[in-house]
Amino acid sequence: MKGKFILALAAMTLCASAFAQQNLFPSQDLKSAIVNEDKSVTFNFLAPKAHSVQIVGDFQTTDGSTNAGMVNSSVIDMKEGEGGVWTYTTAPLESELYSYLFMVDGIATIDPNHPYVFRDFATLTNLFVVPGGRGDLYSVHDVPHGSVSAVWYHSDGLKADRRMNVYTPAGYEANPKKKYPVLYLLHGMGGDEDEWKNFGRACVILDNLIAQGKAVPMILVMPNGHVGMSAAPGESSWGYYKPYHVNDAPLAYETNFMDIVNYVEKNYRTYTDKAHRAIAGLSMGGGHSANISAMYPDKFDYVGLFSPGVGMKGISDDMKANLKKQFQKAPKLYWIGIGNADFLYGSVKSYREYLDSMGYKYEYTETSGGHIWKNWRIYLSEFAPRLFK
Amino acid sequence: MKGKFILALAAMTLCASAFAQQNLFPSQDLKSAIVNEDKSVTFNFLAPKAHSVQIVGDFQTTDGSTNAGMVNSSVIDMKEGEGGVWTYTTAPLESELYSYLFMVDGIATIDPNHPYVFRDFATLTNLFVVPGGRGDLYSVHDVPHGSVSAVWYHSDGLKADRRMNVYTPAGYEANPKKKYPVLYLLHGMGGDEDEWKNFGRACVILDNLIAQGKAVPMILVMPNGHVGMSAAPGESSWGYYKPYHVNDAPLAYETNFMDIVNYVEKNYRTYTDKAHRAIAGLSMGGGHSANISAMYPDKFDYVGLFSPGVGMKGISDDMKANLKKQFQKAPKLYWIGIGNADFLYGSVKSYREYLDSMGYKYEYTETSGGHIWKNWRIYLSEFAPRLFK
Numbered sequence: 001m002k003g004k005f006i007l008a009l010a011a012m013t014l015c016a017s018a019f020a021q022q023n024l025f026p027s028q029d030l031k032s033a034i035v036n037e038d039k040s041v042t043f044n045f046l047a048p049k050a051h052s053v054q055i056v057g058d059f060q061t062t063d064g065s066t067n068a069g070m071v072n073s074s075v076i077d078m079k080e081g082e083g084g085v086w087t088y089t090t091a092p093l094e095s096e097l098y099s100y101l102f103m104v105d106g107i108a109t110i111d112p113n114h115p116y117v118f119r120d121f122a123t124l125t126n127l128f129v130v131p132g133g134r135g136d137l138y139s140v141h142d143v144p145h146g147s148v149s150a151v152w153y154h155s156d157g158l159k160a161d162r163r164m165n166v167y168t169p170a171g172y173e174a175n176p177k178k179k180y181p182v183l184y185l186l187h188g189m190g191g192d193e194d195e196w197k198n199f200g201r202a203c204v205i206l207d208n209l210i211a212q213g214k215a216v217p218m219i220l221v222m223p224n225g226h227v228g229m230s231a232a233p234g235e236s237s238w239g240y241y242k243p244y245h246v247n248d249a250p251l252a253y254e255t256n257f258m259d260i261v262n263y264v265e266k267n268y269r270t271y272t273d274k275a276h277r278a279i280a281g282l283s284m285g286g287g288h289s290a291n292i293s294a295m296y297p298d299k300f301d302y303v304g305l306f307s308p309g310v311g312m313k314g315i316s317d318d319m320k321a322n323l324k325k326q327f328q329k330a331p332k333l334y335w336i337g338i339g340n341a342d343f344l345y346g347s348v349k350s351y352r353e354y355l356d357s358m359g360y361k362y363e364y365t366e367t368s369g370g371h372i373w374k375n376w377r378i379y380l381s382e383f384a385p386r387l388f389k
Numbered sequence: 390m391k392g393k394f395i396l397a398l399a400a401m402t403l404c405a406s407a408f409a410q411q412n413l414f415p416s417q418d419l420k421s422a423i424v425n426e427d428k429s430v431t432f433n434f435l436a437p438k439a440h441s442v443q444i445v446g447d448f449q450t451t452d453g454s455t456n457a458g459m460v461n462s463s464v465i466d467m468k469e470g471e472g473g474v475w476t477y478t479t480a481p482l483e484s485e486l487y488s489y490l491f492m493v494d495g496i497a498t499i500d501p502n503h504p505y506v507f508r509d510f511a512t513l514t515n516l517f518v519v520p521g522g523r524g525d526l527y528s529v530h531d532v533p534h535g536s537v538s539a540v541w542y543h544s545d546g547l548k549a550d551r552r553m554n555v556y557t558p559a560g561y562e563a564n565p566k567k568k569y570p571v572l573y574l575l576h577g578m579g580g581d582e583d584e585w586k587n588f589g590r591a592c593v594i595l596d597n598l599i600a601q602g603k604a605v606p607m608i609l610v611m612p613n614g615h616v617g618m619s620a621a622p623g624e625s626s627w628g629y630y631k632p633y634h635v636n637d638a639p640l641a642y643e644t645n646f647m648d649i650v651n652y653v654e655k656n657y658r659t660y661t662d663k664a665h666r667a668i669a670g671l672s673m674g675g676g677h678s679a680n681i682s683a684m685y686p687d688k689f690d691y692v693g694l695f696s697p698g699v700g701m702k703g704i705s706d707d708m709k710a711n712l713k714k715q716f717q718k719a720p721k722l723y724w725i726g727i728g729n730a731d732f733l734y735g736s737v738k739s740y741r742e743y744l745d746s747m748g749y750k751y752e753y754t755e756t757s758g759g760h761i762w763k764n765w766r767i768y769l770s771e772f773a774p775r776l777f778k
Contacts, residue, residue: 031631049494105438109498115513115622116629119504128629142626145550149538152559161534170541173656233504237531240505240517242420267562 030085032113033100033128039092041128043100044113048084050104052077055088057100058374075103095133096374097201099125118199119233120373121190122243136208137381138201143211144170146220148203150193150235153263157256163231164193164260167203167220168268169210179269181276181388182219183302184260185380186285189245189309192232193224196380199373205381214385218278219268223260225285227252254291261299275332278387280304282376283344290351293331294322301332302387306379307342307371311351320354327360333386334362337379339369419474421502422489422517428481430517432489433502437473439493441466444477446489447763464492484522485763486590488514507588508622509762510579511632525597526770527590532600533559537592539582539624542652546645552620553582553649556592556609557657558599568658570777571608572691573649574769575670575677578634578698581621582613585769588762594770603774607667608657612649614674616641643680650688664721667776669693671765672733679740682720683711690721691776695768696731696760700740709743716749722775723751726768728758 032044047053056075078086101108110117110126117124129135146169152161169180185202187195196202202220209215226246230236233243265272279300281289286308293300315323338348355362365382367375423431436442445464467475490497499506499515506513518524535558541550558569574591576584585591591609598604615635619625622632654661668689670678675697682689704712716723723744727737744751754771756764 033629047496050496104493104496104498107436107439107493107498108501109493109496110513112497112512113631114629115508115511115632117506117513122504123501124499124504124506131628139628140620140624140626142550145541145552147538147540149536151536151562152534161531163534173540231529235529237529239520239528240422240503242502243504 030113032111033126035128035130036089039095039130039132040090041093041098041130042087042089043078043102043111045078045086045102045104045111046084047086047104050080050084050086052103052105053080053086054078054103055100056103057098058372059090059093059096059098059100078102093130095130095135097127097129097135097138097377099127101125119243120195120199121245134378134381137205138377140204141208141211143207145207146170146203146210147172148197151267152231153260155256155259157259158227158252160230162224163235164221164223165197166222166264166268167197167206169206169217169219171217172219172269177269179271180217180219181278182221182264182268182270183278183280183384183387184221184223184289186223186225186279186281186288188225188281188283188285191225191285192229193222194232194235196222200380201377202380205377206384209381209384216388218384218388219264219270221260221264225253225281225288227256251291253288254295257288257292258296274298274301276301276388278302278304280306280335280380280383281308282306282379283371284309286310291319291322294319294326297322297326297329302383303331303334304379304383305334305336305348306376306383307338307344308336308348308351309344311347311354312344315351315354323355323358323360327358330361334360335365335383335386336362337365337367337375337382339367339371339375341368341370342375343371419502421500422515424517424519425478428484428519428521429479430482430487430519431476431478432467432491432500434467434475434491434493434500435473436475436493439469439473439475441492441494442469442475443467443492444489445492446487447761448479448482448485448487448489467491482519484519484524486516486518486524486527486766488516490514508632509584509588510634523767523770526594527766529593530597530600532596534596535559535592535599536561537586540656541620542649544645544648546648547616547641549619551613552624553610553612554586555611555653555657556586556595558595558606558608560606561608561658565658568660569606569608570665570667571610571653571657571659572667572669572773572776573610573612573678575612575614575668575674577614577670577672577674580614580674581618582611583621583624585611589769590766591769594766595773598770598773605777607773607777608653608659610649610653614642614670614677616645640680642677643684646677646681647685663687663690665690665777667691667693669695669724669769669772670697671695671768672760673698675699680708680711683708683715686711686715686718691772692720692723693768693772694723694725694737695765695772696727696733697725697737697740698733700736700743701733704740704743712744712747712749716747719750723749724754724772724775725751726754726756726764726771728756728760728764730757730759731764732760 030044034042054075078088080086116127146167149166185196227248228246277300279289286305290310293303419433421433443464467477469475505516518528535556538555574585616637617635666689668678675694679699682692
């Protein structure tokens with residue numbers, strides 16, 4: 001918040017409210033998700049008629065510890081104060097991006113005083129950032145910003161126009177002869193082309209890493225990873241339906257992935273060699289990245305598998321043959337990260353054991369927590385600075 | 390919804406849910422905002438402990454009529470059925486885009502079973518579209534889609550990097566020598582650069598009008614209209630604050646507007662003459678459009694004032710002098726639209742009377758309803774086909 005604007009706000013409220021669209025409801029005259037000086041966070045919710053108001057978030061677990069991600073989030077009772085305002089203040093929190101919701105008499109609801117939400121599959125969740133550490137990497141700063149475009153490419157293989165997000169780094173427009181490397185960044189089964197951009201904070205992370213000199217300027221391509229879905233929910237001719245999981249034919253996505261690469265290399269100023277292409281993804285997108293990079297061993301020198309869906313049914317003979325070709329022309333970086341509480345931990349372990357048994361070189365990072373965005377943001381933040389150097 | 394996917398969904402649910410990020414809450418196993426065959430709409434909400442659940446939306450007014458926009462929306466009691474599912478079905482509705490929220494024991498909450506929301510100022514509201522008429526213009530169809538980019542330009546005048554959205558029509562990439570006309574589309578006092586794109590459906594409307602041959606392919610530029618705000622809430626270094634109204638110095642925006650035009654004409658393939666520039670806006674942005682087009686009488690041949698903030702304190706001598714210059718070089722189209730229940734109706738009437746008294750030619754459209762997005766979407770849909778022909 002900018003304190004200098006508060007007085008102006010007070011003076012303008014009457015006048016300005018007449019200019020806004022007539023809202024269905026007046027906004028509650030409260031602030032919530034306030035980050036205090038000691039990094040504790042205060043939530044407020046007006047509900048004079050409620051019998052109970054609770055908060056659930058990924059900042060506190062059932063054993064009272066903080067910062068463990070979304071696994072075992074505890075439901076915390078808020079306390080009713082004057083005028084029916086329920087309140088709760090956390091312990092001081094580590095710098096991170098956090099999610100939360102309220103429970104009002106047992107019914108989940110978002111915070112009406114903090115309208116920042118992201119949709120994950122069919123659920124909206126409130127968000128806030130505690131600054132002063134890792135959270136700063138997920139926050140917009142006064143640094144040069146890249147452009148983020150939602151574009152539609154035509155896939156000849158899938159016979160459809162499909163939507164994707166493309167980030168071009170700051171300076172792309174001002175340097176019309178400069179070429180850039182490309183990171184293809186893939187989402188998980190419940191996601192779509194918007195998820196890395198929104199919940200994953202990928203463009204903000206890249207802006208910040210590039211401004212800090214930690215990552216080289218690169219183009220970031222975030223396609224939709226479902227062959228049965230041309231665009232994120234609400235962005236296609238399916239309209240405003242309730243999002244559901246789409247079932248894709250095995251390898252249909254991977255087989256048609258070069259339609260995306262070809263579109264990008266035709267329409268953006270990119271390098272077009274293996275040394276300037278990276279592919280990474282989370283969960284299902286990690287499986288996609290493993291498969292695609294192995295199917296096209298001359299295309300990607302950098303591979304990032306974030307909590308990847310690999311090895312769950314063993315490794316097929318085709319995949320073994322592809323991996324063999326891929327590692328004969330060893331990629332510069334084959335990077336695997338997973339949380340120690342991830343339900344895919346076992347299958348990723350099997351996959352690593354196979355790589356080990358074959359002498360294929362990779363790097364491995366293990367973090368705490370489960371199959372959660374907190375980890376995927378960390379993995380991107382560690383992976384991106386390693387690229388194209 | 391695509392019926393053919395439902396079975397696949399049922400089969401995949403168990404497996405797929407394991408792949409999604411572990412959500413704070415399981416989604417309710419319900420659908421809501423279901424458009425029925427007769428164009429009535431059914432809402433469902435699971436709340437077994439609630440004493441009352443109500444719905445408020447812009448589809449029904451206090452006198453029981455439908456489709457009057459947000460003025461006098463009535464609060465409607467929902468009926469509790471089996472298992473604590475509250476339900477309500479509307480009368481058949483005209484084809485439109487509608488907004489709604491639930492009231493649970495008096496507390497406003499969004500619909501957890503229909504995760505399409507748009508933020509207007511500090512409030513989130515659910516949305517749905519009834520097809521078969523005007524609503525179709527606001528829905529994504531299988532037509533060629535333009536690209537939508539969030540870009541940052543530098544304003545020398547305001548000494549700041551500022552964010553805007555730019556729509557380039559389908560075919561822009563495929564026709565690298567073609568030039569395009571530009572419509573600058575400005576938001577109101579409670580808005581930001583995202584509002585026309587999101588709530589206003591401007592890019593979808595343009596996609597559809599162009600595909601129908603009703604509008605010529607054009608670039609759409611949606612800048613932020615507050616000099617005290619570099620980007621929409623959540624997209625700037627202000628972080629995730631509670632949005633409030635920003636107070637801008639008079640004419641500061643208008644005086645620096647050419648920084649935007651110059652950036653656009655440098656970085657996009659545009660025509661650069663008056664006949665290929667249009668400017669339009671709603672409410673405060675209508676005032677901006679009137680002022681800017683009059684201050685720069687050689688720049689814009691098409692001017693759209695949607696429920697504009699003009700004439701509220703009379704018309705200044707400077708503005709009268711500027712209007713005189715503007716209409717000496719008569720613009721091809723000077724278009725004013727307002728709802729008959731708009732709180733700005735009187736001041737717009739005074740402004741029109743001044744134009745009439747001076748013999749300045751304009752077109753005027755009066756619709757029903759108040760100061761609402763329903764009208765602004767209609768005005769854009771009527772204005773855009775008139776441009777650049």
